[in-house]
Amino acid sequence: MQSKADEIRFSIALMPGDGIGPEVIHPTRKLIDQALARVGGVALDYQELDAGAECYKRTGVAMSEEVFQAAAAADAILFGAAGLPDVRTPDGIEIAPQVDLRFRLELFAGVRPVRSIPGASAPLADPRGSQLDFVLIRESTEGLFVSRGKGEVGEDYVRETWEITRAGSERLFDFALKLGRRRKQKGSPGIVACVDKSGVFRAFAFFRKIFFERAAAFPEIDARAFNVDATALDMIRQPWTFDVLVTENQFGDILSDAGAALMGGMGMAPSADIGLKHGVFQPCHGTAPDIAGMGKANPTAMILSGAMMLDWLGETRDVAACGVAADLLERAVDAAFATGELKPVEFGGASGTDEIVRRVAEKIASLPLSA
Ligand SMILES: NC(=O)c1ccc[n+]([C@@H]2O[C@H](COP(=O)([O-])OP(=O)(O)OC[C@H]3O[C@@H](n4cnc5c(N)ncnc54)[C@H](O)[C@@H]3O)[C@@H](O)[C@H]2O)c1
Numbered sequence: 001m002q003s004k005a006d007e008i009r010f011s012i013a014l015m016p017g018d019g020i021g022p023e024v025i026h027p028t029r030k031l032i033d034q035a036l037a038r039v040g041g042v043a044l045d046y047q048e049l050d051a052g053a054e055c056y057k058r059t060g061v062a063m064s065e066e067v068f069q070a071a072a073a074a075d076a077i078l079f080g081a082a083g084l085p086d087v088r089t090p091d092g093i094e095i096a097p098q099v100d101l102r103f104r105l106e107l108f109a110g111v112r113p114v115r116s117i118p119g120a121s122a123p124l125a126d127p128r129g130s131q132l133d134f135v136l137i138r139e140s141t142e143g144l145f146v147s148r149g150k151g152e153v154g155e156d157y158v159r160e161t162w163e164i165t166r167a168g169s170e171r172l173f174d175f176a177l178k179l180g181r182r183r184k185q186k187g188s189p190g191i192v193a194c195v196d197k198s199g200v201f202r203a204f205a206f207f208r209k210i211f212f213e214r215a216a217a218f219p220e221i222d223a224r225a226f227n228v229d230a231t232a233l234d235m236i237r238q239p240w241t242f243d244v245l246v247t248e249n250q251f252g253d254i255l256s257d258a259g260a261a262l263m264g265g266m267g268m269a270p271s272a273d274i275g276l277k278h279g280v281f282q283p284c285h286g287t288a289p290d291i292a293g294m295g296k297a298n299p300t301a302m303i304l305s306g307a308m309m310l311d312w313l314g315e316t317r318d319v320a321a322c323g324v325a326a327d328l329l330e331r332a333v334d335a336a337f338a339t340g341e342l343k344p345v346e347f348g349g350a351s352g353t354d355e356i357v358r359r360v361a362e363k364i365a366s367l368p369l370s371a
Pocket of ligand 1: 020080081082083084085094098266267268282283284285286287288289290291296297298299301346
């Protein structure tokens, strides 16, 4: 963060990645700047960084050490999406610098809000299915992903195992419980649920025990524990009962795609990977090679991830203007969809990337600065 006379400047590492990543990140950057310019007092300096499958094809590395260091030095990282199904390392797995960033920067809390946007497509027939507002926290540095690149592969067997630590679980649960408390102050029910499989695995009996130990320090929170399979059922049967869910890395990976579906599709679901010092903000979706280069990508998830970045900068650096710009950006998305005229190609409509961006830009320009 730099501060001149009356302007605060943050440095942003801009990592477009592959496929539709560049198509959604560049217009999002313009919308972020537009929102900040309306609020005034804060500006962003971007440094574009090369990482991903195309970078691997060209250079032999998915993310160079120089690029990693530049990303780590920035105030925040805005990430598109990376990886292509046919670009793999010799051991057969895909290029995923976003996963490397999570581990190397200790971004332990994957924050995946599931919030219905009025006027956007909602897949559930029950009207309560279009009024969702819950957050899934996916642990992002431990769990099954610890095995990534290290699994034992024999002729006739493979072995990849979970790893869950006390320290990793405590910081995760404290993050989720604090989020539950903040949400309760704004009117949510204050229910924080640990999602696991503790009846079967000792690892999750351990995980659940630590959850309740930490929850004891949050008497205002209604702390619960759910089995992951029952949670999958309830994400479709009654997702309106959720407030904050907190879970292991692989379970969270799967459940968060179900969360994206509840918002209408991958193009609607934002995310943030948060650690004690760093934050990476990126849509939940991947590089969508099936639609890349066609102008069909829905940029909403990327735009909302940009709003999460501004909100996080505002909160962690105590800069109120960032919070105001984040709120403006989010309300602009809501207002653009509320007209009912935006029908992303993803939902079978005709609105491509440019139209969605244009309508959000119009709302940023015309909405009042506070709700
Ligand atoms: N965080 C990341 O960078 C990330 C996450 C997931 C997958 N990936 C990579 O992306 C590649 C494709 O993976 P996948 O097909 O499993 O998942 P994906 O999210 O890229 O695509 C799944 C489906 O959703 C659609 N979709 C996704 N985003 C969309 C958007 N913004 N607008 C409209 N439609 C959208 C796609 O067209 C596709 O039909 C793989 O190489 C994978 O490894 C990267």
